[in-house]
Amino acid sequence: MRSSYWALLCAAVPSVLVGILVAQNVSSSWQDLNAHKDFHFEALSSSFDGFQFSQLVVGVLGVLVISSEYTSGLIRTTLAAIPHRRAVLAAKAAVLGVIALVSGEVLAFAAFFPVQAILHGVGIGLSISSPGALRAVLSAGFYLAVIALVGLALGALLRHSAGAIAALFGLVFVLPGVISAFPAPWNTRIGKFLPTNLAGQLISQQPHADLLSRPWSFAVLLAYPVVLLLLAGYALEHRDA
Numbered sequence: 001m002r003s004s005y006w007a008l009l010c011a012a013v014p015s016v017l018v019g020i021l022v023a024q025n026v027s028s029s030w031q032d033l034n035a036h037k038d039f040h041f042e043a044l045s046s047s048f049d050g051f052q053f054s055q056l057v058v059g060v061l062g063v064l065v066i067s068s069e070y071t072s073g074l075i076r077t078t079l080a081a082i083p084h085r086r087a088v089l090a091a092k093a094a095v096l097g098v099i100a101l102v103s104g105e106v107l108a109f110a111a112f113f114p115v116q117a118i119l120h121g122v123g124i125g126l127s128i129s130s131p132g133a134l135r136a137v138l139s140a141g142f143y144l145a146v147i148a149l150v151g152l153a154l155g156a157l158l159r160h161s162a163g164a165i166a167a168l169f170g171l172v173f174v175l176p177g178v179i180s181a182f183p184a185p186w187n188t189r190i191g192k193f194l195p196t197n198l199a200g201q202l203i204s205q206q207p208h209a210d211l212l213s214r215p216w217s218f219a220v221l222l223a224y225p226v227v228l229l230l231l232a233g234y235a236l237e238h239r240d241a
Contacts, residue, residue, distance in 0.1 A: 015053075018053065024118055042205050043119050048203055056172065058151070067164055109137055139202035151164065
């Protein structure tokens with residue numbers, strides 16, 4: 001669908017542009033910012049500041065991969081042609097996952113290099129061979145693929161574009177803010193399982209001590225689409241189209 005290409009373009013622009021704007025602002029004000037004792041800037045994760053917008057775009061694309069068929073009624077034709085309903089969902093997940101992963105990795109590399117080139121001007125830029133840099137870039141692309149598959153699973157579970165998009169928006173934008181308002185230590189104990197915090201551990205130079213370790217962050221992040229797709233497959237198999 002033509003909208004899919006537009007969605008990927010909408011994901012690409014903020015992924016690259018926002019990081020460049022942040023890096024340019026930090027670079028131009030570096031002497032003043034660095035003079036403050038409490039100022040802390042992480043050059044590595046700043047490359048992916050724009051991904052907070054593009055994650056919603058790829059998630060919406062994942063929702064529409066299946067919810068658009070429910071809206072149009074074509075899901076009945078699809079399931080009549082392929083009676084094994086879980087195979088339909090698996091095929092959609094495979095195609096979407098590959099496209100989202102490849103696109104996410106391309107965007108991650110495209111965001112990393114210009115940001116770090118700007119930061120090199122003030123002596124804080126990193127190269128792809130710097131410790132943790134390649135891991136962070138690959139993790140950023142992987143995160144977008146995860147969100148796309150979560151969107152697909154929500155679309156299959158809710159079967160309604162607006163509802164699934166609202167649920168996705170709540171998961172990646174609203175829920176972190178709500179949980180951060182919880183009294184300590186519950187804000188951290190619960191918040192460390194949120195996708196945004198899991199991804200933050202993987203793309204940061206220094207992991208946060210109060211959050212999950214990087215291996216556990218990767219495992220839990222991967223569990224999100226796996227568990228939701230299993231639930232979606234069960235629901236697709238046991239209810240009417």
